Amino acid sequence: MAVTExxxxxxxxxxxxxxxxxxxxQSGSGDSLIVLHHEIGNPGWLPFYEQLAQRFTVTVxxxxxxxxxxxPLWMRSVRDLAVELNLLFDxxxxxxxxxxxLGFGGWVAAEMATMNQSRCKRLVLVGATGVQPPEGEILDxxxxxxxxxxxxxxxxxxxxxxxxxxxxxxxxxxxxxVHREMTARIAWKPYLFSQTLPYLLPGLTTPTLIVWxxxxxxxxxxxxxxxxxxxxxxxxxxIEGAGHFVEMEKPDELSRLVLDFAGA
Amino acid sequence: xxxxxxxxxxxxxxxxxxGRKAGHTALMFSNRxxxxxxxxxxxxxxxxxxxxxxxxxxDGIMLNEHHNAPFCMQSKCNIFASILAAITERVKIVLLGxxxxxxxxxxxxxxxxxxIDLVSQGRLVSGFVRGGGTEQLAIGVxxxxxxxxxxxxxxxxxxxxxxxxxxxxxxTHYQNRVVNPWALPLQRPHPxxxxxxIASRETVVWAARHRYPYVCLNTSVEDTLRxxxxxxxxxxxxxxxxxxxxxxxxxxxxxADTEEKALANARQFTWMxxxxxxxxxxxxxxxxxxxxxxxxxxxxxxxxxxxxxxxxVGFEQQIENLRIIAGTPDRVVEQLRVIMEATRxxxxxxxxxDGFVTHEDSMRCIELLxxxxxxxxxxxxxxxxxxxxxxxxAPVSEAAAQQQPSALRA
Numbered sequence: 001m002a003v004t005e006x007x008x009x010x011x012x013x014x015x016x017x018x019x020x021x022x023x024x025x026q027s028g029s030g031d032s033l034i035v036l037h038h039e040i041g042n043p044g045w046l047p048f049y050e051q052l053a054q055r056f057t058v059t060v061x062x063x064x065x066x067x068x069x070x071x072p073l074w075m076r077s078v079r080d081l082a083v084e085l086n087l088l089f090d091x092x093x094x095x096x097x098x099x100x101x102l103g104f105g106g107w108v109a110a111e112m113a114t115m116n117q118s119r120c121k122r123l124v125l126v127g128a129t130g131v132q133p134p135e136g137e138i139l140d141x142x143x144x145x146x147x148x149x150x151x152x153x154x155x156x157x158x159x160x161x162x163x164x165x166x167x168x169x170x171x172x173x174x175x176x177x178v179h180r181e182m183t184a185r186i187a188w189k190p191y192l193f194s195q196t197l198p199y200l201l202p203g204l205t206t207p208t209l210i211v212w213x214x215x216x217x218x219x220x221x222x223x224x225x226x227x228x229x230x231x232x233x234x235x236x237x238x239i240e241g242a243g244h245f246v247e248m249e250k251p252d253e254l255s256r257l258v259l260d261f262a263g264a
Numbered sequence: 265x266x267x268x269x270x271x272x273x274x275x276x277x278x279x280x281x282x283g284r285k286a287g288h289t290a291l292m293f294s295n296r297x298x299x300x301x302x303x304x305x306x307x308x309x310x311x312x313x314x315x316x317x318x319x320x321x322x323d324g325i326m327l328n329e330h331h332n333a334p335f336c337m338q339s340k341c342n343i344f345a346s347i348l349a350a351i352t353e354r355v356k357i358v359l360l361g362x363x364x365x366x367x368x369x370x371x372x373x374x375x376x377x378x379x380i381d382l383v384s385q386g387r388l389v390s391g392f393v394r395g396g397g398t399e400q401l402a403i404g405v406x407x408x409x410x411x412x413x414x415x416x417x418x419x420x421x422x423x424x425x426x427x428x429x430x431x432x433x434x435x436t437h438y439q440n441r442v443v444n445p446w447a448l449p450l451q452r453p454h455p456x457x458x459x460x461x462i463a464s465r466e467t468v469v470w471a472a473r474h475r476y477p478y479v480c481l482n483t484s485v486e487d488t489l490r491x492x493x494x495x496x497x498x499x500x501x502x503x504x505x506x507x508x509x510x511x512x513x514x515x516x517x518x519x520a521d522t523e524e525k526a527l528a529n530a531r532q533f534t535w536m537x538x539x540x541x542x543x544x545x546x547x548x549x550x551x552x553x554x555x556x557x558x559x560x561x562x563x564x565x566x567x568x569x570x571x572x573x574x575x576x577v578g579f580e581q582q583i584e585n586l587r588i589i590a591g592t593p594d595r596v597v598e599q600l601r602v603i604m605e606a607t608r609x610x611x612x613x614x615x616x617x618d619g620f621v622t623h624e625d626s627m628r629c630i631e632l633l634x635x636x637x638x639x640x641x642x643x644x645x646x647x648x649x650x651x652x653x654x655x656x657x658a659p660v661s662e663a664a665a666q667q668q669p670s671a672l673r674a
């Protein structure tokens with residue numbers, strides 16, 4: 001919501017899984033590609049999605065408790081979230097897909113892939129949380145006002161303004177607060193990483209593209225290196241001039257990488 | 265009337281200029297500025313003061329705790345409660361209170377409190393709080409489950425005190441497979457529970473549902489009366505008539521031999537860059553999920569500087585509207601009467617000394633309060649019929665009231 005640049009609309013849909021209402025945006029045609037959003041939520045149908053939609057049917061669900069999806073009061077972990085999303089795509093009959101995870105969504109994507117390799121043909125992790133950084137720390141958003149935190153995820157403040165405007169509306173701030181609360185509910189401690197996922201990653205043979213913004217101030221690049229070292233069939237690419245929110249700052253570069261990797 | 269003494273136990277030795285430089289004095293203000301030698305001495309001073317508090321006639325000593333900030337040196341109120349259990353003989357030890365959500369094991373807390381009650385020979389009043397927003401971050405406890413943890417920890421502690429073990433607790437936030445501590449409180453069915461707060465609606469309602477006295481922490485007279493009204497509404501639903509024994513009030517009161525000195529020292533109630541509890545980013549005080557969803561808009565607006573948080577007005581105005589009372593004993597009594605008539609509490613907490621008030625001045629203040637103010641306040645309380653829970657033998661809770669023969673239920 002509150003996206004200031006003119007964006008193409010994408011059809012939205014509500015589906016139900018485990019008795020909960022889930023909202024998603026879907027557009028494009030061709031093979032399935034699913035994008036999993038950051039913990040700050042999905043701001044709308046982004047140019048990055050639109051570019052992928054030229055080659056894929058792109059689905060962007062709001063996680064349970066985020067955006068317009070119903071809050072699952074029972075949910076306590078990111079693994080719970082990954083299981084629910086796998087059930088959602090079982091139900092939707094998605095047999096094969098490319099899974100693109102952005103930041104926190106990268107963690108969710110990696111969890112989902114370890115549970116169901118046969119569905120995940122290709123995996124893309126962009127600035128993914130989920131593993132403890134060997135160097136540095138994942139930035140603690142609870143110490144910053146919501147807008148300051150989101151700004152720290154951009155390399156260039158102009159890019160923040162382009163997406164969210166000079167002064168995001170109070171509704172946007174409230175959305176960020178709801179999403180922050182959900183992040184607390186399922187990823188409070190350890191904060192934004194799993195202590196067990198690294199031990200499962202070597203079993204994941206899915207071809208994986210790992211992408212990092214050269215100026216990611218939220219998730220250290222050492223997390224990307226750790227993913228690369230743990231995943232047997234992976235490579236790490238760094239995009240200059242991008243912070244944590246690579247898809248909002250460098251949509252062309254990121255979509256080109258993803259299309260080259262998964263779209264052939 | 266129950267008259268208790270309170271101080272935040274400030275770490276007055278912190279370098280003020282460093283706080284100004286940092287721009288905050290809570291949560292993230294580095295403890296490299298913590299002066300260990302001064303802290304040790306400050307604890308000695310507090311112990312000496314607490315002994316005098318008992319000697320001059322107070323009924324209780326109120327303790328609390330806070331974390332990561334110089335404004336309060338108690339990081340675990342049960343520690344000072346244990347000390348008071350041993351060094352005092354008569355005063356109630358009033359904890360307002362243990363921040364329940366911060367504990368990972370309420371059964372351990374129930375054990376500690378039982379031991380304090382036993383060692384003090386039944387002098388414990390065990391208040392419970394949620395802990396402030398910054399407290400959740402300082403201890404690393406999930407703010408999103410704060411109220412759930414508060415309520416579940418409370419239920420588990422009361423059951424631990426009242427239901428013979430061994431039994432098993434499989435809750436949402438706490439699981440204890442063998443609850444059977446060999447430490448039970450001396451007071452039966454359990455120590456009194458008083459709930460302090462700054463008028464959060466949910467907590468007032470919760471306290472009234474349990475029939476626990478609610479202690480307004482330095483709220484304005486208007487806010488205090490609003491709390492009593494809400495409390496009375498809920499009490500009516502529950503089926504009891506609330507009286508002064510259900511109403512507590514904490515007020516900043518400093519007494520000295522001259523008006524000038526009293527006013528100068530009372531100014532210390534607004535120390536630390538003018539905001540007693542230290543400067544904190546508003547987002548630290550209200551982490552996501554800590555407050556009810558209906559406050560979300562106001563809180564994000566405050567966090568982003570789009571709305572000014574309601575703050576106390578300046579010192580002079582606080583003196584003017586009796587949010588702070590300062591003066592010689594006669595003057596203090598005169599002003600306390602106004603507050604007592606307006607708010608009619610049965611439990612009165614006197615927050616006597618804070619900030620940079622010296623040990624000597626603190627001792628003098630306690631002496632004057634005890635020897636000159638308290639006797640006059642007791643007379644006013646008798647005149648206004650302000651009785652505390654002990655005097656009227658109020659049931660410790662709604663559950664306890666239900667256990668009593670119907671003739672005794674009020």
